[in-house]
Amino acid sequence: MQTQDITQPQHPLKAEARNLSFYYGAVKALKGINMPIHDKKVTALIGPSGCGKSTYLRSFNRMHDLYPGNRYEGEIRFFPDNTNLLSADVDPIEVRMRVGMVFQKPNPFPKSIFENVAYGLRVRGLSNKRLLDEKVEQALRSAALWDEVKDRLQALAPTLSGGQQQRLCIARALATDPELLLFDEPTSALDPIATGAIEELVHELKKRVTILIVTHNMQQAARVSDYTAYMYLGEMIEFGNTDEIFMKPNDRRTEDYITGRMG
Numbered sequence: 001m002q003t004q005d006i007t008q009p010q011h012p013l014k015a016e017a018r019n020l021s022f023y024y025g026a027v028k029a030l031k032g033i034n035m036p037i038h039d040k041k042v043t044a045l046i047g048p049s050g051c052g053k054s055t056y057l058r059s060f061n062r063m064h065d066l067y068p069g070n071r072y073e074g075e076i077r078f079f080p081d082n083t084n085l086l087s088a089d090v091d092p093i094e095v096r097m098r099v100g101m102v103f104q105k106p107n108p109f110p111k112s113i114f115e116n117v118a119y120g121l122r123v124r125g126l127s128n129k130r131l132l133d134e135k136v137e138q139a140l141r142s143a144a145l146w147d148e149v150k151d152r153l154q155a156l157a158p159t160l161s162g163g164q165q166q167r168l169c170i171a172r173a174l175a176t177d178p179e180l181l182l183f184d185e186p187t188s189a190l191d192p193i194a195t196g197a198i199e200e201l202v203h204e205l206k207k208r209v210t211i212l213i214v215t216h217n218m219q220q221a222a223r224v225s226d227y228t229a230y231m232y233l234g235e236m237i238e239f240g241n242t243d244e245i246f247m248k249p250n251d252r253r254t255e256d257y258i259t260g261r262m263g
Ligand SMILES: Nc1ncnc2c1ncn2[C@@H]1O[C@H](COP(=O)(O)OP(=O)(O)OP(=O)(O)O)[C@@H](O)[C@H]1O
Pocket: 024, 027, 029, 047, 048, 049, 050, 051, 052, 053, 054, 055, 056
């Protein structure tokens, strides 16, 4: 992998993949990935279909543990405590409290708007009504949804528009104060206006949470991210400042991809 010489001062790390490989049974989908995730920055993962972006993203919240036959090798170090998120003695439920996930298609629970956001808090044992109300409002405000839903908190979540549902899923993920937020192509099911709202939100959110985002949209990667990683066939080919990756990539394969010659 080529890592660019970053002239600006380095930001502290939130996480770091160290020689990370991943197997779906006999299929090796990730091959020895090394990559830093900078604290309170947005890192975009780009690369052609099937290169392993989602597989890599899902390793950070141990989603692969839910299916038999999946296997990790290597480490994902999480800071400041230097925990290896993949260690057998680290509880995946705890990992998912620290590392939230927002999927491609909005997937609210078939419950009220309020209950969608309160869910993770209840799982954590919070039952005090006043505190729940406060936390739900805070999360909805952070997801730029409060003003649109404050008078209909008991309405069913699926009655919201697609873009509102996606912001609700972001509020749900934010409610438990995650340190890292994973976005898997969060705008691919949305129209340009809803997409713009999510991109703006990502920009706001990085003040308080580190973000790792998979996107097929090069303009989106360039707009929202501070760092970009290019993956190909399960390998991390190049990682660097977004501006440099897009303007002056070091690896020919990265250049071919971002100029549309490949993928
Ligand atoms: N459940 C699975 N079982 C076996 N192989 C899988 C499974 N899921 C993904 N793969 C394989 O792992 C590789 C990486 O897939 P992944 O979904 O991570 O790629 P991606 O870069 O996110 O693709 P896309 O951009 O199309 O979403 C692919 O070769 C894929 O076929």
